[in-house]
Amino acid sequence: MERAEVAEMMGSRFGIPPEAFEAVSFFLRGRNVWAFSLPEVPDLDYEAVGLRFISLRGRVPKPSTYALQLFGRFATKNVVDLSSDQARKFIAGERQSMEADLEDGYVVVAHQGDVLGCGLYSRGELISQLPKERRIGEGGIENLLEGGGR
Amino acid sequence: MDGLSRYAGVIPEFDRFVEAIYRPLPTTARINGLKTGRDRLLTRLRGAQVPCSPFPWYPWGIRMGTDKPGNLLENLMGHIHIQEEISMVSAVVLDPRPGERVLDLCAAPGSKTTQIAMMMENRGLLVANDPANGRVASLRSNCERAGAINVAVTRYDGRRFPAQKFDRVLVDGPCTGQGMARKDPAVLGRWSLKRSLGLQRLQVALLKRGVEVAKPGGTVVYSTCTFAPEENEAVVSRVMERTSGVSLQEVAVPDLESSPGLAEWGGSSFGDEMKRCARYYPHQNDTGGFFVAKLVKE
Numbered sequence: 001m002e003r004a005e006v007a008e009m010m011g012s013r014f015g016i017p018p019e020a021f022e023a024v025s026f027f028l029r030g031r032n033v034w035a036f037s038l039p040e041v042p043d044l045d046y047e048a049v050g051l052r053f054i055s056l057r058g059r060v061p062k063p064s065t066y067a068l069q070l071f072g073r074f075a076t077k078n079v080v081d082l083s084s085d086q087a088r089k090f091i092a093g094e095r096q097s098m099e100a101d102l103e104d105g106y107v108v109v110a111h112q113g114d115v116l117g118c119g120l121y122s123r124g125e126l127i128s129q130l131p132k133e134r135r136i137g138e139g140g141i142e143n144l145l146e147g148g149g150r
Numbered sequence: 151m152d153g154l155s156r157y158a159g160v161i162p163e164f165d166r167f168v169e170a171i172y173r174p175l176p177t178t179a180r181i182n183g184l185k186t187g188r189d190r191l192l193t194r195l196r197g198a199q200v201p202c203s204p205f206p207w208y209p210w211g212i213r214m215g216t217d218k219p220g221n222l223l224e225n226l227m228g229h230i231h232i233q234e235e236i237s238m239v240s241a242v243v244l245d246p247r248p249g250e251r252v253l254d255l256c257a258a259p260g261s262k263t264t265q266i267a268m269m270m271e272n273r274g275l276l277v278a279n280d281p282a283n284g285r286v287a288s289l290r291s292n293c294e295r296a297g298a299i300n301v302a303v304t305r306y307d308g309r310r311f312p313a314q315k316f317d318r319v320l321v322d323g324p325c326t327g328q329g330m331a332r333k334d335p336a337v338l339g340r341w342s343l344k345r346s347l348g349l350q351r352l353q354v355a356l357l358k359r360g361v362e363v364a365k366p367g368g369t370v371v372y373s374t375c376t377f378a379p380e381e382n383e384a385v386v387s388r389v390m391e392r393t394s395g396v397s398l399q400e401v402a403v404p405d406l407e408s409s410p411g412l413a414e415w416g417g418s419s420f421g422d423e424m425k426r427c428a429r430y431y432p433h434q435n436d437t438g439g440f441f442v443a444k445l446v447k448e
C-alpha cells in the first residue's frame with residue numbers, strides 16, 4: 001500500500017498534511033490498512049504488526065479511533081470539539097443530534113482540543129464509533145465535570 | 151511476613167521495610183509522549199481537578215490523587231498508561247533510542263513495551279514477545295491505546311526466540327513477585343524457596359537467550375519484581391558464568407534511592423561485581439520492590 005494513497009485519504013477527508021505520515025509505512029491485510037514504522041518486517045512469525053489504521057470494508061474508508069487519536073490533531077476539517085456533556089455521551093457509545101459544520105461521513109471527535117476518537121456524522125446526528133471495549137458508560141468517567149471541567 | 155524475614159540481614163532499615171510493605175501503593179501513571187505533551191496533560195488533569203505530581207526522578211511518571219485511574223478520560227485516549235512507579239525503571243535503564251532494533255522478550259501486558267515505544271518515538275523496530283495466550287490480548291490492547299506503530303507482537307517461548315540481532319533486549323521475566331505485596335498481599339503467602347528455585351531455571355534460560363540475540367555492543371536489561379536473590383543475582387551470575395564477553399554496568403538512576411545488588415547470599419558468592427545491580431525497596435521511594443541488572447555484550 002503506497003503511503004501517498006493513505007495520505008490522500010486522510011488529506012481529502014480531514015485536511016491532514018501528507019508530511020504527517022512521512023515516517024510511517026502502510027500495508028494492506030485483509031480489508032484493513034495497517035501502519036508500521038518500517039517498510040519491511042524481519043523474518044519472524046507475527047501475531048500482529050503495527051497499528052490498525054483504516055478499514056476499507058465500507059463504501060468510504062473508515063479511520064480507526066487509534067489512527068485518529070494519533071493523527072487527528074493535524075486535521076483541519078471534519079473535526080468537532082464536544083462539550084463535556086456531549087463527550088460523556090460519545091464515550092458511552094451513544095448517538096446524539098448536533099448542529100455542526102461537518103460533511104456527512106467519518107469525523108474526528110475531540111474534547112478540549114484532544115482527540116477522543118472516530119465518529120460518524122449523518123443527517124445532523126453524531127454516532128460514536130469508539131470500539132466497544134473502550135466505551136465507558138454514562139457516569140463512569142471520573143473527570144468529566146458538569147459544565148466543561150475546566 | 152512469610153518469606154520476608156530471610157532478608158532481615160540484607161535489607162537496610164528492615165523495620166521500615168516491613169512497615170512499608172503493608173501500606174497500599176500510591177496511584178501512579180506514565181504520561182504517553184506519543185499522544186500528548188507533558189505540560190498539556192498536567193494542565194488537563196489539573197483542570198479536571200485530578201491532583202497529580204511528577205516523580206522527582208522521572209518526568210513522565212506522575213502520582214495521582216484518584217482511586218479509579220482506569221476511568222479517566224486521559225486513560226481512554228491513551229494519554230496516560232497506568233503503571234507502577236518502580237516498574238518504569240527497567241526501560242529507563244535500557245535507554246532505547248529512536249530507530250534502533252529492540253526486543254522485549256517477556257512483554258505482556260505491555261507496560262514496558264509501550265514505554266519503550268514512546269522512548270523510541272515510534273520509530274525503528276520493537277518486537278514485543280510473550281507466549282501467554284490471554285496476556286497477549288492485553289499486550290495488543292495496550293499497544294493500540296498507546297498508539298504504538300513500531301511494535302510487532304510475537305508469541306515465542308523466549309528461551310527459543312529465533313536467531314536475530316537486537317541493539318537492546320529487555321528480559322522482564324516471570325518471578326515470585328514479592329515486590330508486588332503492596333498491591334496484592336497474597337503474593338507473600340505463595341512464596342516458597344522451591345518456587346524461586348523452579349523459576350530460576352526459566353529465568354536463566356530466558357536471560358541467556360536475551361544475551362545471545364543481542365548484537366556485539368548491545369545492552370541487555372534483566373529485571374524482576376521480587377526480592378529473592380535466587381531469582382536475581384543468582385540468575386545474572388549463572389548467565390555470566392556461562393557466557394563469555396558480557397560485563398555488568400552500574401545501574402544508577404539519579405534521584406531514585408537504591409541498594410546495591412548482593413555479592414553473596416546463603417553461602418554462595420556472586421562476586422563484588424554484582425553490586426553494580428540495583429535493588430529497590432518499598433521504603434526507599436514509597437514504591438513496590440524491584441531488581442535491575444544491566445549487561446553489556448562485547
Ligand SMILES: C[S@@+](CC[C@H](N)C(=O)[O-])C[C@H]1O[C@@H](n2cnc3c(N)ncnc32)[C@H](O)[C@@H]1O
Nearest residue numbers: 256257258259260261262282307308322323324
Ligand atoms: C513480569 S511479567 C512481564 C511484564 C511486562 N514486561 C510489562 O511490563 O507489562 C512476565 C511475563 O513473562 C511471560 N513468560 C512466561 N514464560 C515465558 C517464556 N518462556 N518466554 C517468554 N515469556 C515468558 C509471562 O507470560 C508474563 O507475561
